[in-house]
Amino acid sequence: MTAMHEDSMKKYIKAVGIRIITDVKGYGVAVAAVLLYAVAVNLIFHAFCPLVILSGFPCPGCGVSRATLCFMTGRWQSAWQMNPVIFPIVLFAAYFCLCRYLLGRKVKGAKTGIAVILVLLFVVYCLRMYFYFPDRIPYVYEEENVLARIFPFYEQILHEYGIL
Numbered sequence: 001m002t003a004m005h006e007d008s009m010k011k012y013i014k015a016v017g018i019r020i021i022t023d024v025k026g027y028g029v030a031v032a033a034v035l036l037y038a039v040a041v042n043l044i045f046h047a048f049c050p051l052v053i054l055s056g057f058p059c060p061g062c063g064v065s066r067a068t069l070c071f072m073t074g075r076w077q078s079a080w081q082m083n084p085v086i087f088p089i090v091l092f093a094a095y096f097c098l099c100r101y102l103l104g105r106k107v108k109g110a111k112t113g114i115a116v117i118l119v120l121l122f123v124v125y126c127l128r129m130y131f132y133f134p135d136r137i138p139y140v141y142e143e144e145n146v147l148a149r150i151f152p153f154y155e156q157i158l159h160e161y162g163i164l
Helices: 003-045 050-055 064-072 076-082 086-102 110-131 146-150 154-160
Strands: none
Touching: 003 050, 003 086, 050 146, 064 076, 064 086, 076 086, 086 110, 146 154
């Protein structure tokens, strides 16, 4: 490797690092707040999702965290079973990181990509709630929820209307 090529590689790596550090500094408080929320609600409610905590019902993003862990450890089938939208999420995240950090460009189509992922999450949620609820993890009803604690008749109403 020539000295000139080595010098340009060092500059490139430094530029990538600066872009990453800038984002970490810019979003650090938000990330810290989410982590604090996650720890607090897991200690109190043994769940992460606000919808599960409040109503006992899974949300459209249900299974994405577990799918991410499965994906990162190479368990593709388990990731698909937890939430198949993890695959477009990972593709979008890779595209985002490539553009923003490695190429130093604006991420074209970011809003469209996020919108597509949100629509996919909702469609998969509706299908899975129809076919799997309440018998298949992660699409199960959590009995220890806020509404059930506050209103003793909450679960009775859910049973009367055939929801549970």
